[in-house]
Amino acid sequence: MEYDVLPGGGREAGVVEWIGYRATAVLPIFPPIGPAPAALPSPYAPVGDAALPAVTDDTYTWI
Structure with a gap:
């Protein structure tokens, strides 16, 4: 998991996921x-x- 610090001092957990390299073409x-x-x-x-x-x-x- 990856933790990002939020402006209010809290933390938000994000999931890091390995994907195939060709899938990167459509990611933001x-x-x-x-x-x-x-x-x-x-x-x-x-x-x-x-x-x-x-x-x-x-x-x-x-965006």
């Missing part, structure tokens, strides 16, 4: 890196260019 991860690892042919594939596209209002849905 910030910065929006999910599609990059999901596009790899395997989780052990070498990454030639680790640069990601710019985060803008057009490329990311802010």
Whole structure:
């Protein structure tokens, strides 16, 4: 479990769960890196260019 400190001083427990690397494509991860690892042919594939596209209002849905 992961504990996050809340503004009032309390704690909130979150569950950490391992998932397949391809499932990252649809997760609301910030910065929006999910599609990059999901596009790899395997989780052990070498990454030639680790640069990601710019985060803008057009490329990311802010929640």
